[in-house]
């Protein structure tokens with residue numbers, strides 16, 4: 001494919017869909033990954049220069065299958081955005097092993113193995129970017145978010161190592177750690193936050209656009225974006 005290709009997990013809705021829209025506007029053919037074919041098809045049609053791959057990232061084989069499908073269909077990958085995520089609210093005393101496994105599978109294991117499977121395609125790209133969407137709870141600890149926070153700490157830790165290991169290949173790796181963003185997920189996790197104080201998904205998409213359009217001599221490894229209504233430098 002002549003056109004640059006981006007792949008966004010969780011691109012069917014929420015933050016991922018806003019990121020995908022931004023990447024289409026920057027000229028990328030953008031591949032959306034999620035579980036629901038109908039939602040993905042509607043989103044891809046709406047975005048125009050977009051396709052989709054149906055995959056449940058809880059399955060250990062899914063990352064390899066997604067990248068193989070991307071390679072077979074499009075022959076290249078310039079930008080990988082790991083945005084798909086699962087959350088759960090409640091005391092750590094209530095978490096079941098199955099719930100722990102599912103959340104870690106989507107939030108931590110899938111990005112790890114997607115990055116690994118994508119490496120040959122990213123190495124071949126003229127300018128390659130990997131952008132992992134973690135969370136402020138990849139650094140902080142909020143009550144009732146034990147598994148979610150643990151999984152985002154895992155993703156944060158992996159990103160720091162991965163960025164260094166692929167730096168010799170010219171692959172630029174960035175971490176975005178948002179606070180509360182106006183999507184379905186925050187409505188479940190933090191119903192206490194006022195809707196008009198939430199970060200908009202487009203604000204996260206703007207950071208991604210900034211990353212892919214300004215690969216200069218200076219770089220920002222980590223974007224930590226909090227709600228303006230929250231406490232500064234907290």
Ligand SMILES: NC(=O)c1ccc[n+]([C@@H]2O[C@H](COP(=O)([O-])OP(=O)(O)OC[C@H]3O[C@@H](n4cnc5c(N)ncnc54)[C@H](OP(=O)(O)O)[C@@H]3O)[C@@H](O)[C@H]2O)c1
Nearest residue numbers: 010012014015034035056057084085135180181183185186
């Ligand atoms: N919203 C926030 O306040 C906030 C703050 C910080 C970080 N984040 C992070 O930002 C990312 C996007 O969150 P969001 O708020 O946009 O959430 P969302 O609206 O709930 O969207 C989640 C996305 O992940 C996909 N997904 C979930 N489970 C999946 C699975 N097993 N396999 C494949 N895809 C799966 C969903 O697609 P399907 O359901 O169609 O499969 C959907 O596209 C997540 O990683 C989240 O942790 C969110």
